[in-house]
Amino acid sequence: EPEVTQTPSHQVTQMGQEVILRCVPISNHLYFYWYRQILGQKVEFLVSFYNNEISEKSEIFDDQFSVERPDGSNFTLKIRSTKLEDSAMYFCASGGDSYNYGYTFGSGTRLTVV
Amino acid sequence: DAKTTQPNSMESNEEEPVHLPCNHSTISGTDYIHWYRQLPSQGPEYVIHGLTSNVNNRMASLAIAEDRKSSTLILHRATLRDAAVYYCILRKREQNSKLTFGKGITLSVRP
Numbered sequence: 001e002p003e004v005t006q007t008p009s010h011q012v013t014q015m016g017q018e019v020i021l022r023c024v025p026i027s028n029h030l031y032f033y034w035y036r037q038i039l040g041q042k043v044e045f046l047v048s049f050y051n052n053e054i055s056e057k058s059e060i061f062d063d064q065f066s067v068e069r070p071d072g073s074n075f076t077l078k079i080r081s082t083k084l085e086d087s088a089m090y091f092c093a094s095g096g097d098s099y100n101y102g103y104t105f106g107s108g109t110r111l112t113v114v
Numbered sequence: 115d116a117k118t119t120q121p122n123s124m125e126s127n128e129e130e131p132v133h134l135p136c137n138h139s140t141i142s143g144t145d146y147i148h149w150y151r152q153l154p155s156q157g158p159e160y161v162i163h164g165l166t167s168n169v170n171n172r173m174a175s176l177a178i179a180e181d182r183k184s185s186t187l188i189l190h191r192a193t194l195r196d197a198a199v200y201y202c203i204l205r206k207r208e209q210n211s212k213l214t215f216g217k218g219i220t221l222s223v224r225p
């Protein structure tokens with residue numbers, strides 16, 4: 001069964017450093033998403049991406065965050081200057097070309113900011 | 115976004131059916147009813163979705179009330195692997211619509 005692959009599985013970074021979280025969505029999917037989950041809390045929507053541009057973003061997704069699809073296969077989330085409160089699981093998801101589908105999520109990257 | 119209401123937790127016995135309820139009294143005509151689950155230390159996993167009619171797939175069945183104000187996810191024979199948080203989510207009938215997760219219902223399965 002096709003999978004969404006995320007790397008790395010765990011990243012530790014110092015506060016103020018930049019991090020890039022990587023995702024390889026399912027190859028024929030057109031819609032891409034990032035979500036995050038702080039330990040013990042709900043899964044929160046960050047951003048959706050289609051046709052090489054952001055479709056929707058949440059209040060969490062401020063100027064410190066950016067996304068891109070640099071080469072047609074990878075989908076990345078960059079955090080420019082990490083804060084302690086950015087520590088969370090970050091999940092990438094992708095979906096097909098119809099609203100009548102379910103998303104496929106990756107297994108996540110655990111980001112720890114120290 | 116229309117909201118869903120689920121019990122906080124439920125227990126079941128292995129190999130017995132499980133019915134997980136969800137109320138969504140403010141559902142609009144353009145909302146799909148989606149169910150996802152999240153096993154411990156994993157990402158959410160799509161289970162099933164429907165609009166008006168009951169739906170079956172290899173994982174589960176979804177029973178939707180006639181007025182669409184509630185639905186029930188049915189696991190026909192619970193296994194220990196089904197222990198997870200199950201989320202009932204209303205998703206707008208738009209191609210790029212997001213999922214808004216609530217707290218979900220934590221299902222425990224007793225051997």
